[in-house]
Amino acid sequence: MKKFFKIFVLLLLVVFVYLRIVIYPQLDLISGFASKSVASGHFLDNRSLETIQQGDNDIDKVDWATNEIKENGRFSTSSVYGLKERKAIYRQGLGATLINDDFDVSKPYEVPKRNFIKNNLPFPYGNKEPKACLPNGMDTVFATIDYDKLNTAVTNAFDKKGIKNKRTRSVIVIYKDKIIAEKYVDDFTKNSRILGWSMTKSITATYFGILQKQGKIDIMKPAPIAEWKNDERAKITINDLLHMNSGLEWEEDYGKISDVTKMLFIAEDMTQSQIDKPFVGKPNNTWNYSSGTTNLLSGILRKQFKTHQEYLDFWYSALIDKIGMNSMIVETDMAGNFVGSSYSWATTRDWAKFGLLYLHKGNWNGEQLFDETWSSYVATPTNTSNGNYGAQFWLNAGKRFPDAPKDMFYASGYQGQMVAVFPSHDLVIVRMGLKEDPEFDFNGLLGGIVSSLTAKGTK
Numbered sequence: 001m002k003k004f005f006k007i008f009v010l011l012l013l014v015v016f017v018y019l020r021i022v023i024y025p026q027l028d029l030i031s032g033f034a035s036k037s038v039a040s041g042h043f044l045d046n047r048s049l050e051t052i053q054q055g056d057n058d059i060d061k062v063d064w065a066t067n068e069i070k071e072n073g074r075f076s077t078s079s080v081y082g083l084k085e086r087k088a089i090y091r092q093g094l095g096a097t098l099i100n101d102d103f104d105v106s107k108p109y110e111v112p113k114r115n116f117i118k119n120n121l122p123f124p125y126g127n128k129e130p131k132a133c134l135p136n137g138m139d140t141v142f143a144t145i146d147y148d149k150l151n152t153a154v155t156n157a158f159d160k161k162g163i164k165n166k167r168t169r170s171v172i173v174i175y176k177d178k179i180i181a182e183k184y185v186d187d188f189t190k191n192s193r194i195l196g197w198s199m200t201k202s203i204t205a206t207y208f209g210i211l212q213k214q215g216k217i218d219i220m221k222p223a224p225i226a227e228w229k230n231d232e233r234a235k236i237t238i239n240d241l242l243h244m245n246s247g248l249e250w251e252e253d254y255g256k257i258s259d260v261t262k263m264l265f266i267a268e269d270m271t272q273s274q275i276d277k278p279f280v281g282k283p284n285n286t287w288n289y290s291s292g293t294t295n296l297l298s299g300i301l302r303k304q305f306k307t308h309q310e311y312l313d314f315w316y317s318a319l320i321d322k323i324g325m326n327s328m329i330v331e332t333d334m335a336g337n338f339v340g341s342s343y344s345w346a347t348t349r350d351w352a353k354f355g356l357l358y359l360h361k362g363n364w365n366g367e368q369l370f371d372e373t374w375s376s377y378v379a380t381p382t383n384t385s386n387g388n389y390g391a392q393f394w395l396n397a398g399k400r401f402p403d404a405p406k407d408m409f410y411a412s413g414y415q416g417q418m419v420a421v422f423p424s425h426d427l428v429i430v431r432m433g434l435k436e437d438p439e440f441d442f443n444g445l446l447g448g449i450v451s452s453l454t455a456k457g458t459k
Contacts, residue, residue: 025257026061027084032098032265033057034065035078039088039096042069042076044329044345045193055434056195086265095331095343098265103334110336112312116326123179124353125365127324130179145180146452153448154181157431157440166441167434168416169194170348173449174356174428181449184348193327193345194432197413200330201294203319203354204340205242205378205392207301209362209370210318216304224303225296227275238300240283241293242391243382247281248274250290254414260291264342269335271299287385291341294392298340308336323357323364325350342414348430354411355419355428375423379409403447416440425453 037056041047047056049069057063065078076096079085088098093111123130150173157168169188173181184190196203211217219238228234233248240246251258263273274292281288305311315338320328327350331343346354357363358378362370378391387398396408410420416436420429429449433440 027080028086029257029261029265030061030080031065031078031084031086033059033062034067035076035086035088036096036098036265037062038067038069038076038078039090040195040331040343040345043074043090044095051187058434093329095329095345097332097334099334100268103268110309110312112316113309114316114326115321117321117324121365123349124174124177124356125324127326142175142178142180145175147180150181150449150452153445153452154183156448157445158183158185165435165439168431168440169434170430170432171445172348172352172430174352175453176426177356182348190349191327191347193329193347194351194417195413196344196346196351196411196417196432197342197415198291199351199411199413199417199419200340200342200344201291201392202378202411202419203330203344204294204297204301204338206319206357206370207315208238208242208297209374209377211301211304212374213362213368213370223296224300225275232279236283238297239391241297241300243284243287243385244289244293244389244392245284245287245382245384246290246293247279247283247286248288248290248293249277249280250274250288250292252289252291263292263295264339268333269337270295270333270339270341271302271335271337284383287382287389289389294341295337295339298338301340302337312336312338319369322367322369323353325353348432351419351432352428352430355421355430358409358421359423359426359428379407401443401446403443404450408446416442418442420446422450425450427453 034057038049038052041052041056049067053067064080067076067078069076075087075089077085077087086098088096089105090096091109119126120128122128154171154173157166157171159166168185170184172179208217208219212219219242221237222234223236223238223241228236236246252260254261259273263270267273274290274296280286302311305314315330325346328344328346330338333339357369358375361372361375362368378393379395380390381387381395381397382389388395388400390409393409394412396404397406399406405422405424407424408420408422410418412418416431416433418431429446431445
């Protein structure tokens with residue numbers, strides 16, 4: 001009996017040490033993720049707490065959190081068994097921001113000035129409903145699509161009622177600027193804002209293309225980081241940062257306490273998280289995916305403007321509102337920086353507009369936002385990425401998806417967000433959801449849609 005008791009006490013001690021050393025330090029991140037997700041989902045997309053907990057926060061460990069929404073104060077709180085409570089506030093125009101106890105919620109703040117262009121044009125160049133795109137009664141280009149095969153590919157991307165395996169929320173297929181397929185899961189519509197996660201990186205990169213066209217930045221020059229001027233990191237260019245090829249140390253692991261989770265759920269100024277990292281390789285020779293790098297780029301963008309207001313306005317006036325992505329909100333950190341790595345929300349149709357901008361090489365209804373060569377630049381493989389990555393865009397040059405064309409490039413986000421551009425097929429596909437490859441069969445979706453365009457002899 002005494003031996004049994006000693007074993008029991010020892011096991012209890014082991015469990016306690018494990019909880020204290022391994023689990024307890026993660027509670028800040030768990031409740032931080034939960035609170036930020038609740039505030040954004042509720043105040044940006046009007047989702048109920050139940051919907052968010054069963055969808056967005058239905059993630060291992062994150063589902064431990066107890067969450068509460070305060071409508072009057074426009075904030076949310078989350079804790080794990082009453083421990084490590086975190087708070088996220090919502091501010092109109094800036095979205096939700098996870099804050100700490102030192103954050104002054106009464107301090108005045110600036111918000112982006114929006115310009116919603118109104119016209120009578122149908123989607124994509126306006127916000128009127130697009131003309132019906134059906135197999136009968138259309139011009140010969142669209143009449144040759146195998147709509148049965150197309151609709152089967154899209155339908156197969158969604159779960160059957162009562163099943164939560166594929167967890168797709170929306171799919172839209174745009175061929176030659178026309179919507180040829182569009183589907184949403186229950187409770188989501190064409191008006192639902194959905195978080196793009198790391199697709200925001202592709203948004204952030206686009207501003208460098210815009211500034212370069214305007215002659216205001218040279219991406220081949222050294223990154224303007226004061227902390228790097230007197231050491232070997234002075235060799236790192238903006239081009240290296242855009243390609244995730246700086247050679248700097250960074251750990252991108254969302255399953256534990258890592259560089260990326262500390263940045264997203266602890267840091268006050270996310271643009272600083274990558275700056276202090278040492279070399280573990282060489283610039284342009286050591287590809288390493290890093291959300292810290294993209295937020296560093298957001299910080300570099302901020303330095304291009306004399307005032308914070310100009311920085312805030314530029315993101316919308318130069319791109320987002322320029323192409324009618326009026327639903328989009330890019331959220332900021334506590335220091336007022338756009339979280340260029342991860343936090344942009346938009347409807348599925350507006351995400352598709354972003355893909356169309358790249359399909360048309362920067363030309364939006366006659367206006368050239370960035371040079372045509374920029375589309376080729378972001379879609380050219382960077383060194384040591386095995387053909388999988390360009391400049392803040394993922395690529396299929398390495399044939400990650402064997403049934404999709406090699407020239408496909410795409411914005412990609414956590415849990416399987418995708419805006420895929422197919423230059424050779426005049427095609428854009430958007431999929432938003434809660435499962436990613438390999439749990440979700442992206443190759444089947446992309447290949448099925450592409451083959452439906454060729455099934456009746458079209459290109």
